[in-house]
Amino acid sequence: MAAALQTAALLSASPNLIDPQRFRVGLSARSLIGRRGSIFVVRSDGRTSGFFNAKSRSGNLITNAVATKADASTSSTASKPGHELLLFEALREGLEEEMDRDPHVCVMGEDVGHYGGSYKVTKGLATKYGDLRVLDTPIAENSFTGMGIGAAMTGLRPVVEGMNMGFLLLAFNQISNNCGMLHYTSGGQFKIPIVIRGPGGVGRQLGAEHSQRLESYFQSIPGLQMVACSTAYNAKGLMKAAIRSENPVVLFEHVLLYNLKERIPDEEYVLCLEEAEMVRPGEHVTILTYSRMRYHVMQAVKTLVNKGYDPEVIDIRSLKPFDLYTIGNSVKKTHRVLIVEECMRTGGIGSSLRAAIIDNFWDYLDAPIMCLSSQDVPTPYAGTLEEWTVVQPAQIVAAVEQLCQ
């Protein structure tokens, strides 16, 4: 991983190798507005091939799937200083950069404008861009999501915020039928470049209705892309990628991760929506996780390393479609899989992932796939009960030990 970063430093240092024009991103027919800063990205395995490919893919955009840190809390790239910020600020930075770049991007949601966003993701944007681009909506999720989709049909790029992901259940019809399926049922006439984002997941005793994990409900909607961010670095990159994507993207944030501090690069970067992130390479077992559970896993990994295990941790990031390439390579290496998720056991992301791995990599498995998920109960209010609902590091350690017997 450090090697990859060194290569990155090398690339940026030798401009004659890479024509800066070729780093243009956003290859849609729309002309680029705004800056074309130097964007450098490196493939997760250190290859810098992407743009040398002469295939139909333009190859200009290479995306970085490498976590900028190991399981330690902060360590920036060896060469560039970067700047430190919290996850919600990273989201805001990504949003702001995209709004600067493209005047078609607008934000809609409850209390996103004058109030600054209930999690401060949109703070300051209303004063900068005005009421027409940062829109405070009434509490009417079904209709303002529908309006966002209608606006997207004409070419605007709205970012719809659900104050809590659970509220978007009220807009399920719009998200499923109009957002996901309109591109197909219109024979390709309408693109829906909308981003639907919001915090979800189990928080600190927020109660059942405010602790929902909607990724399991949305995962079978065709035409939708789903990503979950987990660090400030990937939050900003995924936000930018989601806004630039021509497809409808649901970006799942987590209530408890907003205040994560991290150092991110100063340069502009965009991540690939469909790629998973290798958090910690290893040999013994593949642990697949996303969002907040990544941190529980990393905590468990500390214990596991002390006990002599070498787990490989992958943050799958892309919940739909799964990055079975990265995951598959990992399974072929370790032959054991543990999925740690915050979804409910029934019908969650883990169950689909399990099915996908079994379908594709059965011959490489040495043990049944284990899946740790939340209990199939409404999230209780009491702190102790809530703790037992969600997967804890101790359970992860026990599961790995069992898998590796």
Next chain:
Amino acid sequence: MAAAARRLSAASLPLRHHHLLLRPFASSASGQPPIAVETSVPFTGHKIEPPSRLVDTTPSELLSFFRDMSMMRRMEIAADSLYKSKLIRGFCHLYDGQEAVAIGLEAAITKKDAIITAYRDHCIFLARGGSLVESYAELMGRRSGCSKGKGGSMHFYKKDSGFFGGHGIVGAQVPLGCGLAFAQKYTKEGTVSFALYGDGAANQGQLFEALNISALWDLPVILVCENNHYGMGTAEWRAAKSPAYYKRGDYVPGLKVDGMDVLAVKQACKFAKEYALQNGPIILEMDTYRYHGHSMSDPGSTYRTRDEITGVRQERDPIERIRKLILSNEVATASELKDIEKEVRKEVDDAIAQAKESPMPDPSELFTNVYAKGLGAEVFGADRKEVKAVLP
């Protein structure tokens, strides 16, 4: 002119004799003298001054109304028989009887204005410039259909002329329509959006949510309730406590229009467009009627009497109304009109024949258009090495 106008303003005329004419110049189709016609009934306004009953039209416009409405009528009836011979499957909601709304609306606006409607969309697609062949091919699921055969009856779209569909879920198109208006306001286009819905959808909550937001943000959207008095099998008085749909907007003004009179529809839509560009949303209620049942699986006679249907057909049929106008204004003779109808019939038959020849979609089309291409990245299937779906 004023004296003539006074002559015209007899308020209580029986429906059949509502056409009184003003012909200031000798008529000749090439000279295009304007004809002023009074609408069948005056407009009723809610919190707004209704427009005048007097509508200007020209002989060629009347002829085009006649032709287009006959085309729509013929198209829907032909679709009926195609459905019965199992060439069209699934749901098929027919628009015959309501043609005046589609034609009158189109006459008042440009192709830059947006229209969005629910599933009774065949004729609006035609009015927006869609072709008969595309329509029939889509209905029969062929690849040359307007949505490549993948949408079906309820998913007709024509992006280049501002027709946004074509939606199956009742009421869901209204927030979309308000979103279209939002985009028009955002890009300062000076155009409006018409969101059409039925009397059944008028009871949907998302409608009022969207109306609230549109009124708050002054969006140039016009909500048009095509009130055909039946939400599938439920009469309006059984579904709505207040069936005065034009008043339901409360703080949003409304206009009630005779939806079987194409000139009234044209006048109201023109008025509404001017209003919406200045002041924000307005509701139009079109009092119209459908001759067929809700869809092809509904006979349409279990919840209403045949007498009612034939009664409306005799008294208020939009095509007959225009025919009488044309004949009494001597714009064309009866046999010329018959010729037009024959022509239309032939056109429709030809289109059906052509659509029948058209091939079914290729199996690979199953996977196209699920995602739009984004960022130059390819979307892979289960294993990245094996590309399951090659994006166009």
